Amino acid sequence: xxxxxxxxxxxxxxxxxxxxxxxxxxxxxxxxxxxxxxxxxxxxxxxxxxxxxxxxxxxxxxxxxxxxxxxxxxxxxxxxxxxxxxxxxxxxxxxxxxxxxxxxxxxxxxxxxxxxxxxxxxxxxxxxxxxxxxxxxxxxxxxxxxxxxxxxxxxxxxxxxxxxxxxxxxxxxxxxxxxxxxxxxxxxxxxxxxxxxxxxxxxxxxxxxxxxxxxxxxxxxxxxxxxxxxxxxxxxxxxxxxxxxxxxxxxxxxxxxxxxxxxxxxxxxxxxxxxxxxxxxxxxxxxxxxxxxxxxxxxxxxxxxxxxxxxxxxxxxxxxxxxxxxxxxxxxxxxxxxxxxxxxxxxxxxxxxxxxxxxxxxxxxxxxxxxxxxxxxxxxxxxxxxxxxxxxxxxxxxxxxxxxxxxxxxxxxxxxxxxxxxxxxxxxxxxxxxxxxxxxxxxxxxxxxxxxxxxxxxxxxxxxxxxxxxxxxxxxxxxxxxxxxxxxxxxxxxx
Numbered sequence: 453x454x455x456x457x458x459x460x461x462x463x464x465x466x467x468x469x470x471x472x473x474x475x476x477x478x479x480x481x482x483x484x485x486x487x488x489x490x491x492x493x494x495x496x497x498x499x500x501x502x503x504x505x506x507x508x509x510x511x512x513x514x515x516x517x518x519x520x521x522x523x524x525x526x527x528x529x530x531x532x533x534x535x536x537x538x539x540x541x542x543x544x545x546x547x548x549x550x551x552x553x554x555x556x557x558x559x560x561x562x563x564x565x566x567x568x569x570x571x572x573x574x575x576x577x578x579x580x581x582x583x584x585x586x587x588x589x590x591x592x593x594x595x596x597x598x599x600x601x602x603x604x605x606x607x608x609x610x611x612x613x614x615x616x617x618x619x620x621x622x623x624x625x626x627x628x629x630x631x632x633x634x635x636x637x638x639x640x641x642x643x644x645x646x647x648x649x650x651x652x653x654x655x656x657x658x659x660x661x662x663x664x665x666x667x668x669x670x671x672x673x674x675x676x677x678x679x680x681x682x683x684x685x686x687x688x689x690x691x692x693x694x695x696x697x698x699x700x701x702x703x704x705x706x707x708x709x710x711x712x713x714x715x716x717x718x719x720x721x722x723x724x725x726x727x728x729x730x731x732x733x734x735x736x737x738x739x740x741x742x743x744x745x746x747x748x749x750x751x752x753x754x755x756x757x758x759x760x761x762x763x764x765x766x767x768x769x770x771x772x773x774x775x776x777x778x779x780x781x782x783x784x785x786x787x788x789x790x791x792x793x794x795x796x797x798x799x800x801x802x803x804x805x806x807x808x809x810x811x812x813x814x815x816x817x818x819x820x821x822x823x824x825x826x827x828x829x830x831x832x833x834x835x836x837x838x839x840x841x842x843x844x845x846x847x848x849x850x851x852x853x854x855x856x857x858x859x860x861x862x863x864x865x866x867x868x869x870x871x872x873x874x875x876x877x878x879x880x881x882x883x884x885x886x887x888x889x890x891x892x893x894x895x896x897x898x899x900x901x902x903x904x905x906x907x908x909x910x911x912x913x914x915x916x917x918x919x920x921x922x923x924x925x926x927x928x929x930x931x932x933x934x935x936x937x938x939x940x941x942x943x944x945x946x947x
Contacts, residue, residue, distance in 0.1 A: 489906030
């Protein structure tokens with residue numbers, strides 16, 4: 453069908469400007485990208501071999517002489533897309549024509565050849581779609597790429613170990629669960645009343661900002677379900693490399709289970725600090741420090757009330773006004789506690805009571821760390837409270853790298869998507885720790901680093917001699933870009 457002449461795109465667009473020359477717009481410029489900073493990620497990936505090692509966890513049953521896009525190229529393209537904020541496979545229908553992505557995955561580009569085309573959505577879908585009716589990928593017609601889940605899980609722990617130059621004296625492993633809301637008929641999704649929706653509840657293990665495990669789970673399982681097995685698997689790999697490292701396991705009250713605590717107590721150099729849900733017996737045992745906290749608070753409040761009474765006329769609001777100048781009284785104590793049925797032995801419980809005029813906040817943690825090594829106040833503030841930083845890591849995973857984009861039908865396919873987002877996080881964290889230290893981005897989130905350092909507009913000029921990527925001279929973070937480049941250049945190439 454011949455297009456109507458009226459539907460043709462004009463060669464130029466002229467805008468009349470008041471007190472100015474005419475402004476002319478056309479589509480004849482050099483290729484332009486908005487992702488010039490991806491060159492930094494690609495260089496770091498080549499030095500650390502992260503996506504290439506992930507590709508080693510896959511088996512490709514396609515005929516070698518018919519492969520246009522090898523597995524390592526597909527995986528790098530998918531993960532780089534997540535890093536740059538492209539959460540869907542559909543986005544790659546356009547990204548496949550972007551020269552920056554072609555360069556990043558290692559395609560050879562020169563001026564004498566046609567446009568380089570990367571994998572589109574259909575090809576990438578064959579990488580991560582895991583149909584339940586295919587028992588053998590070698591015999592499948594369309595889905596002939598298979599992944600090894602246990603190898604990917606092991607790789608995440610190995611990448612964590614390799615991030616250290618020498619074995620640390622102590623590490624703290626944080627466990628937590630988050631919600632992954634779904635929309636559709638994905639396998640093994642159930643309504644979860646706590647999260648108020650149909651979702652998955654993936655289990656994560658972090659050490660600081662390092663991700664060690666991301667296990668997709670149905671939302672109808674126990675919050676601690678699979679936690680002990682994942683800990684045993686991760687710690688076994690860590691112990692094979694670092695035999696003498698001391699390990700502290702930390703989590704909220706969902707993990708104060710007898711099987712997890714008993715296993716930790718049976719191991720050498722493994723301790724735990726878990727939150728503990730309050731009950732009437734624990735509240736009764738902590739009455740003594742509640743009384744002391746109330747006495748201390750009253751002692752701090754009374755002089756200020758008397759001072760206000762000497763300055764202002766009597767009023768029932770004077771006491772409330774005085775509370776703004778008094779800090780809450782916080783007291784800690786250690787308790788020897790055992791449940792009636794669920795625990796097999798007595799354990800040390802640390803109680804925290806925070807007393808104010810309006811409320812009394814009482815919280816508990818259970819630990820295997822003895823009181824002669826760490827007093828209750830330090831245990832709560834220095835060992836337990838920092839676990840809140842893991843929430844920021846989970847937010848980076850979900851908001852920055854779209855780990856909750858688990859929209860394929862099969863559970864296995866959604867687990868693979870979660871691993872892709874996890875590897876993307878590992879790459880971004882490696883950039884932050886190895887290249888952005890002592891810069892304003894050393895503690896920045898994934899989204900901030902992407903927006904300010906990676907999402908850079910540039911003009912790409914391809915000639916026979918070179919490929920020139922020209923970024924605007926007005927880029928406000930050109931010095932940090934140069935710093936990252938210098939640090940990347942000092943990293944050795946593998947082998």
